[in-house]
Amino acid sequence: MRKVARTGVALSLVVGVSLSMATQAHAEKKRGDRAAGSANNGKVASQVSHVRITGGGGGGKGTVKLNPKDPNWEAPACWYEPKTTPKELKEEMESLKPKKPKKDKEEEPIIGAGADATELSNALLGQAKNVLDNYYQTDKYEDYNIDQQGKGMFWEGVRNPNRADDPEADACSEHAIWVPNGKPPKSMPLAVSPKILAEYAYEELPIPGTDISMNPEDKQTVNLDTWVWLDKGKFKPVDVTASLDLEDGTHLSATTTAKPTSLTLEPGTYDAKTYPGSGKCVVKNGQLGEEYSVGKKDETPPCGIRYLRASGQNGSYPLKATLTWDISWKGSDGTSGDLPSGSFSTTENVTVKEIQSIVRD
Known part of the structure; x- marks a missing residue:
């Protein structure tokens, strides 16, 4: 049971990090003056947000962060926002290809004590891709909703870069959710809205x-x-x-x-x-x-x-x-x-x- 649990945790980490790295290049192209969810000390904190901050930004020279009067108030640790089209999501999934092992081996990589780092990574990445392929191709959607291209977006969770390592940011770790154009998800409490944007901007005030x-x-x-x-x-x-x-x-x-x-x-x-x-x-x-x-x-x-x-x-x-x-x-x-x-x-x-x-x- 312990080995299975470790594999499950590792699998979820590989899924999350792989998706982050796959979408980062696409999102970087649309970055504004300061986009949320960028790299944190060389580590991928989350998928890059499309939210842009303009008008200063709290990280400027000589500026400080405010201490809220209500000690229990915090800006949202994460939120969901439109991120990818069906075509983009499918391309991202197809980009999750295992790395070639250092040594050629005929047998399939096995998750176990004898597996080296590359074998373990390949095995986990392969499992992650299979899980996601099943989810987006057959289980929940049909072929990534390709037939709905241009009619909506997949909404994904992103982390507030100021709280990237906060456990509360895990609240936005669900699979990407399909949302038709002009119909923001009512059942998603952390769906991006002007109020969530305002709360995030609070921390960026100069x-x-x-x-x-x-x-x-x-x-x-x-x-x-x-x-x-x-x-x-x-x-x-x-x-x-x-x-x-x-x-x-x-x-x-x-x-x-x-x-x-x-x-x-x-x-x-x-x-x-x-x-x-x-x-x-x-x-x-x-x-x-x-x-x-x-x-x-x-x-x-x-x-x-x-x-x-x-x-x-x-x-x-x-x-x-x-x-x-x-x-x-x-x-x-x-x-x-x-x-x-x-x-x-x-x-x-x-x-x-x-x-x-x-x-x-």
């Missing part, structure tokens, strides 16, 4: 790191207000679009937008006062915080901190700044909604000194 501006810029002074603000040109709404264009002319897309809404300051010591008292600065006149200027030296900052005790000769306070972004999406079919807000925090060590008299330019 969020800038939370770098705050302060005045005074360097060392802070006891009982002197520190003005805090964010660069208006850098911290503004950002968006990305995930799209899927099908061969039958169908277009699915969703644009996910992130909008900065609040900046929360935590001074790193109880001997401090925040402005406002809650420490949560909200957007006002399109900006978080207000840039300091000479004429404001007698004003209270709308967003800032006043340290009440020096940090010590060789010490500092860990000032934590958390920027919260509200997330919304809009689909090509008119659907729309909100996704969990996200945040990103940075901590800056602040030195606070004592001074008797203060002159501010």
